[in-house]
Amino acid sequence: MDSLRGRLLVATPAIEQGPFLRSVVFLLDHDDDGALGVVVNHPLDADVDDVLPAWGGRVNAPDCLFDGGPVAMDSALAVGVLSTSSRPPEGWQSMGGNVGLVDLAGPPPVEGQLAGLRVFAGYAGWSAGQLESEIEEGAWLVTDALEGDLLSPSPESLWRDVLRRQEGDVRLWTTLPDDPSLN
Template sequence: MDTLRGRLLVATPAIDAGPFLRSVVFILDHDGDGALGVIVNRPLDSDVDEVLPSWGAYVNAPVCLFDGGPVAMDSALAVGVLGDGLPPLGWRQMAGRVGLVDLEGPLPVNGEFAGLRVFAGYAGWGAGQLEDELLEGSWVVVDALESDLSSPQPEMLWREVLRRQHDDVRFWATFPPDPGAN
């Protein structure tokens, strides 16, 4: 399988519980050893200022931590979309203008990032695990927009990403939260 780096995984209704229910995952890395990504549509109640006081002024609204996934929830991971200038110190490219930001490195200068989010934890898959989940129909792979990483309404992202697809996948956007109550 080709790399999924820089693409989105959108949870299908086959995932009906757990941390990936209606999740949208941006894939940061994917190769024969596995995959790593962050859930981009799960804002948490904690503000970035509470955990990383010097970084709060640089993240996009909503200015909160995001639940990046069930792995290493006690660690922070920052993802930045480059602005129009040169890459800043502490930024490592993952896909296009999207990269990891070193939270122990220098603070960004205004305009270096078009978008910046801080995640508690990440999503990870071992070798072949994600491919098996794709075969089971748990995920749909779609193209990512840079704006997906800094959506001002991340809780709406699952439906928005599905709606913009050009095939029958777009109809899943109308899938009720509890099909048994429909």
């Protein structure tokens, strides 16, 4: 399978529970060794300011931490999008295109270096072949990411928003009730 870096994984109704229920994952890396991404539509009730005070004023709204995935929930990962007219901040690790990881142990980026920044508690990870198997089983829809997906100001509606812009019957998934047992 070709690399899926920079694309979205959209949870299908086959994922009925757990941390990936109705999630949208932005893939930061994908190769023969596995995949790494962050769940971009699960904001937490913790402000970045409360956990990383120096970084609170640097993140995009909503200015909270995001549940990046079930791996290493006790650690933080900052994902940024470079401004088109600036150099990367100190500690920048490119993940492809204008997207990269920002070193939270270093100084915060200066004004204008980043078009946007999000901080994630944990991340989503797959070992070699695991993600490919889950895609074959129908757990994930793979689609192109639009520029605003990673930094959506309305992350709670992102799962439905991404599905609505797809072609075919997958758009019908947006009409499924949050809890089918209440139907």
